[in-house]
Each structure stands twice: as C-alpha cells, then as structure tokens.
Amino acid sequence: MRPILTSESTLLNPAKISVEGVSKSFPVNDSKILALDEISLSVKEGEFLCLVGPSGCGKSTLLNLIAGLETPEKGKILIDGEPIQGPGRDRLVMFQESALFPWLDVLGNVMFGLSQKPELSKNEKLSIARYYIKKVGLDHFEHANIHELSGGMKQRAALARSLAPNPRILLMDEPFAALDALTREQIYSDIQRIWAARQKTIIFVTHNVREAVCLGDRVLLFTPRPGQICKSFDVNLPRPRDFNSLEIAPVSVTITNSLRHIMQGTTEET
Amino acid sequence: MKRLIIPGIFIFSCLTAWEILALEEIIPVIFLPAPSKIFSYICAISADGTLFNASWITCKRLFMGYLLSACFGIPLGILNAQFPILQRVFGWLVLGLQTLPSVCWVPLSLLWFGQTETSLLFVVIMGSLWSIIIATETGIRSVPPLYIRAAHTMGSNGIHTWIFVLIPASFPFIVSGLKQGWAFSWRSLMAAEIFVPILSGFGLGQLLHYGRELNAMDQVLAIIFVLILIGILSDKLLFSPFEKFIHHRWGTDRK
Known part of the structure; x- marks a missing residue:
C-alpha cells in the first residue's frame, strides 16, 4: 500500500x-x-x-x-x-479578489481572456466562453453586470475567465x-x-x-x-x-x- | 404625467405673477419685460429665421471647439498619465489654465487672430481643453493596478491594454470630464460671442449683445431662455445616455 x-x-x-x-x-x-x-x-x-x-x-x-x-x-x-x-x-492568474472588469458583463469578461487568441474566430470564442460560463454554473448570468453578482458568483466568473484561454x-x-x-x-x-x-x-x-x-x-x-x-x-x-x-x-x-x-x-x- | 402637474402649476403661477407685475408696471418694463413680450419676440425671430440661424451658427462653433478640445484633451490626458515627467512639468500649468476663466483670453485672441472664427474657436478651446485633460489623467491614474495585472496575465499588453483596459476603466472619469468640458465650452463661447464682434455670422451671444446695446431686455431674456433650453437639451441628448450606461454597468445608480 x-x-x-x-x-x-x-x-x-x-x-x-x-x-x-x-x-x-x-x-x-x-x-x-x-x-x-x-x-x-x-x-x-x-x-x-x-x-x-x-x-x-x-x-x-x-x-x-x-x-x-x-x-x-x-x-x-x-x-x-x-x-x-x-x-x-x-500562465493565468486568479487573484484573491475577482479582478473582473466592471465595464464588461460576464460574457465580455470571459471573452477578454480569449481576445489574445487570433487563431480563433469570433464564433469559436463565443462558444468557448459560453462553454466555460456554463461549466462554472453561470449560464443564466451571461449578460449580468459584475456588480450584480454575489462574491461566489464573481469568483466563478473569474474562474471561467481564467479557464477559457485553456492555459497550461x-x-x-x-x-x-x-x-x-x-x-x-x-x-x-x-x-x-x-x-x-x-x-x-x-x-x-x-x-x-x-x-x-x-x-x-x-x-x-x-x-x-x-x-x-x-x-x-x-x-x-x-x-x-x-x-x-x-x-x-x-x-x-x-x-x-x-x-x-x-x-x-x-x-x-x- | 402626474409628475409634471405640480412643477407645471408652479411655473404657470410664477409666470402669471410676473406677467401681472409687468403689465401693471409695478416693475418698470425697462428692467423686466412681461413674459408675453419675451414670447412674442421669440415668435418673431423664429418666424424670420434669425433664431434658427443664430442657434445654428452658435452650435456649429460650439461643436467645432468642443470636438477639437476632446480630440486633443483625451490623448494629452493619456500622455500625462503615462509619462510622469510630463505631469511634473506641465501638471501645474494645466491646473492653472483650467482655473483661468477663458474670457481672459479674448484680448489676446483678438490680437492674434483678429475678428475671425478662429478667434472664437481659440477661446472655446482654451476654456474646455484643460478640464478634459485633467479628468482623463485622473481617470487613468485611478484605475486599480489589479485590473492591469489581470490583463497582463491574460496576454494583453501595450496598446491593447490601453484601449481595452485603461480607457474603459476610466470611462466614468472621462465622461464627467467631457461633460465639464462641454459646460466650459458653452460658457467660453458665450463670453467670446459677446466680446468679439465678428462679421462672419451672428450667433446667439451676439444677438444677446445687441439686445443689450438696444436696451431691449425682452431680447436679452429671450436669448437667455434659448440658451438655457440648448443647455438642457444637449445635456440630455449628449451625456445622459453615457451616464445611464455607466450607472447601470458600474452599479453606481441609487434605486
């Protein structure tokens, strides 16, 4: 053993x-x-x-x-x-505070992580973003503003944003x-x-x-x-x-x- | 509809009282003409196109000056925020110029540019540029460093960070700076139109000025009324949508 x-x-x-x-x-x-x-x-x-x-x-x-x-x-x-x-x-970082951008909604924030991937088309980015938003259980909050989310939801959104670009x-x-x-x-x-x-x-x-x-x-x-x-x-x-x-x-x-x-x-x- | 009743009644009774005071000549007409006389003056200048022409000319000057101020002010504010050396060298100067009433530029402007549109434009720009620079710079400086770090780890840097992080993050400051800049342009333009006699177009300020020369207080008050109306309209049309968006997004509205 x-x-x-x-x-x-x-x-x-x-x-x-x-x-x-x-x-x-x-x-x-x-x-x-x-x-x-x-x-x-x-x-x-x-x-x-x-x-x-x-x-x-x-x-x-x-x-x-x-x-x-x-x-x-x-x-x-x-x-x-x-x-x-x-x-x-x-190497993506998830901070103690969510560090989500208040000028974007949840989807916009997750899309930001993907903005530096020129090899993906706009539609691919959207479907990847939606996939991870669903994965962290925020699929009904795609268009929610950041200030409307609870602390836990913010960290989930931040998690989706960190995962979406698929960092190693x-x-x-x-x-x-x-x-x-x-x-x-x-x-x-x-x-x-x-x-x-x-x-x-x-x-x-x-x-x-x-x-x-x-x-x-x-x-x-x-x-x-x-x-x-x-x-x-x-x-x-x-x-x-x-x-x-x-x-x-x-x-x-x-x-x-x-x-x-x-x-x-x-x-x-x- | 209900919200309008009480203010409506209030304004109507004020106007009626004013009308009676003026008609009974309790206040000399020369000081305060009756609302009906002001109204008929507005009707007269509306009918012969003077009002429209003057408003058009004034608004054109305002937009030109304001757009130039915004086009230079925002990038200069960004540069000031980016390079501390610029801020150290020019910061106090920008602050000083911002506190200076722009009407002070009229004598110089007349001397440099003569009785031309450029002269008016110069005064308007001097009035609004500085507050836009300061607001943009303050906005960029107050972006939480955490946002920038987060953006960097997501592969954003250089121009991308500026356009998609720093500028949107300071949007609330920039919009309030633009709004302040608009108010300053408007003031400066009126000062300039009243003090700079110019042949290339009669703006509202000049109409007001001639009202003064002719001792026609109905004309002066009528123009003041139009100026207030333009002020309210431009605020509602130009800035309210942005402010609403910001309050909604940032969650800064009180409900």
Whole structure:
C-alpha cells in the first residue's frame, strides 16, 4: 500500500515549472525585507501544488514571480526549460479578489481572456466562453453586470475567465478566501473536476491547510522572514476529494501540527 | 404625467405673477419685460429665421471647439498619465489654465487672430481643453493596478491594454470630464460671442449683445431662455445616455 503521506517528494515527470534559487526582497521604510530566500522547487506537468504558510511568508510573491508580474533579484524561473519573460497567457492568474472588469458583463469578461487568441474566430470564442460560463454554473448570468453578482458568483466568473484561454498553468492566489463555506466546498469539487478533465498544472496559494489537503497532490509549507520552503508533503488520497471527508482530517492535522511546530520555532528564535 | 402637474402649476403661477407685475408696471418694463413680450419676440425671430440661424451658427462653433478640445484633451490626458515627467512639468500649468476663466483670453485672441472664427474657436478651446485633460489623467491614474495585472496575465499588453483596459476603466472619469468640458465650452463661447464682434455670422451671444446695446431686455431674456433650453437639451441628448450606461454597468445608480 502506498503511504498516504510522504515527506519527500519524488519527481518522475520532467519539471513543468522549475524555480531555481530565487530571492526577492521589498523595500520597507528604507530597509529591505527578504520575502523569498533562495527558493527552489519544481512542479510536474499536471500537478496540483498547494503552497501553505502564514501570511507574509512570501507565497503570493512566489506566485507573482512565476506569473511574471514581478522579476526575481536572484535565481531564475523556467517553464518547460525556458526562462520566463514577463507575463504570458500560458500562465493565468486568479487573484484573491475577482479582478473582473466592471465595464464588461460576464460574457465580455470571459471573452477578454480569449481576445489574445487570433487563431480563433469570433464564433469559436463565443462558444468557448459560453462553454466555460456554463461549466462554472453561470449560464443564466451571461449578460449580468459584475456588480450584480454575489462574491461566489464573481469568483466563478473569474474562474471561467481564467479557464477559457485553456492555459497550461493556472496560478491561484487564495481565490476562495473571501467565500462562504458552502460556496467554497462546491467550488472545490468543480475545480477538481475541471483539473482532472483538462490536466492543468495548478499552483494554489492558501493559508487553509485543510483546503490545501483537499486540493493538492503536494503541499509545501512556507516559513516567513525570510520566506523559505521548510517542508513538503505528498498527499496520496483518492480523488475526487470531499472537503468534509474523514480521510482529509488526519492529513491536515499532521500538516497543521508541523506548521505550528515551525511557527513556534521561528518565534523562539526571534 | 402626474409628475409634471405640480412643477407645471408652479411655473404657470410664477409666470402669471410676473406677467401681472409687468403689465401693471409695478416693475418698470425697462428692467423686466412681461413674459408675453419675451414670447412674442421669440415668435418673431423664429418666424424670420434669425433664431434658427443664430442657434445654428452658435452650435456649429460650439461643436467645432468642443470636438477639437476632446480630440486633443483625451490623448494629452493619456500622455500625462503615462509619462510622469510630463505631469511634473506641465501638471501645474494645466491646473492653472483650467482655473483661468477663458474670457481672459479674448484680448489676446483678438490680437492674434483678429475678428475671425478662429478667434472664437481659440477661446472655446482654451476654456474646455484643460478640464478634459485633467479628468482623463485622473481617470487613468485611478484605475486599480489589479485590473492591469489581470490583463497582463491574460496576454494583453501595450496598446491593447490601453484601449481595452485603461480607457474603459476610466470611462466614468472621462465622461464627467467631457461633460465639464462641454459646460466650459458653452460658457467660453458665450463670453467670446459677446466680446468679439465678428462679421462672419451672428450667433446667439451676439444677438444677446445687441439686445443689450438696444436696451431691449425682452431680447436679452429671450436669448437667455434659448440658451438655457440648448443647455438642457444637449445635456440630455449628449451625456445622459453615457451616464445611464455607466450607472447601470458600474452599479453606481441609487434605486
């Protein structure tokens, strides 16, 4: 029997994303805070990787670096062996807030993601957009204005917008943190279904350990100041996983304990 | 229909009171002519085509000046927002010129361009250009950076981001700037028409000016009435549809 939890990850497939010795710091009141300190990790093609850690540990920074929205001070980030050059539509980002455009309706927003695909005709774009809008359960809200949507519907629309261009990599920065529990659990199963169907590589940032265990193939624990990866857990539970299932609980307890241990360690040091 | 009854009654009683005051000569006619006299003046100039001609000429000048202001103002506002150096160098100048009443340009304009249409146009542009620049720039600067980041990750950049993200995102600011610019053009044009005697066409401002010269207050009031009417109409026709769209889309209307 395969162990449910292993602390060493074994990489069989070639790396889709590899981060090599990346450092990044931010200026704060004339001094610098090291957000990421020599981070290295690699993500397999089709892997669902969750980054977990307390706030301010640099996990969002890492996501922005992989997205190409920021540039590392040291080290490099490779996608399929090629160094990244700024943002690209092979790597879509889903932000904590929906970042939907208020001047467009739901359909217009999803179409925006497709606007940079000249190889598709207008009709193809429309049918792709409608397909994903239906997939996230917003088919009756195609022409709704953004301000008319609830928080959960906004994140669903944002999800449809990120999925429509069919990016190979999806970077998600605590996208469901602001949603109520029921909506969130519904979206967990949606996202597992879509991920399984389209085989995307997903990096998912969260501070909710249970969420990470429910979604991830692998969970990386981050520690703050300076941001470093301190532990890696492989989660070998069968899919689709239910957020409330009993199998998830012991795994997340193990990770939470480990996180607590690390946090105590860092506070003792300082 | 019901909504119109109370304001209708109010306006009618005001006009009646005014009419009685004027007819009984409680207020000297020279100060405030009766509404009936103003009305008959409007009828007279409508009948002989003076009103239509003057309105046409005025509106043509207004549109020309305003369109030029908008055509230059929006791109200049965008440039100012894009290049902080431009903002640092010209920001205070634009702000200063925006606060300057455009009628101050009349003497210079007369000297530079003479008694020509260009002279009027110059005053109108000086009146409205600056507020359009400032509104566009403010609009672009207040676009949440998150929208731009989101657009970048979806593969949008350069011109595409400008046209499909930054400009539409600042649409509410641009429309309110255009509306303000319109009001300023209108004011400037009236000032210019009253102060610049010009032979290439009699606008409403000039009609008003001659009313003053002839001490014909019925003419002055009649023109003021027409000016107010044009003001209301242009606001309703030109800007209301855009404002309605914005309120609807952005969810800023209070219901």
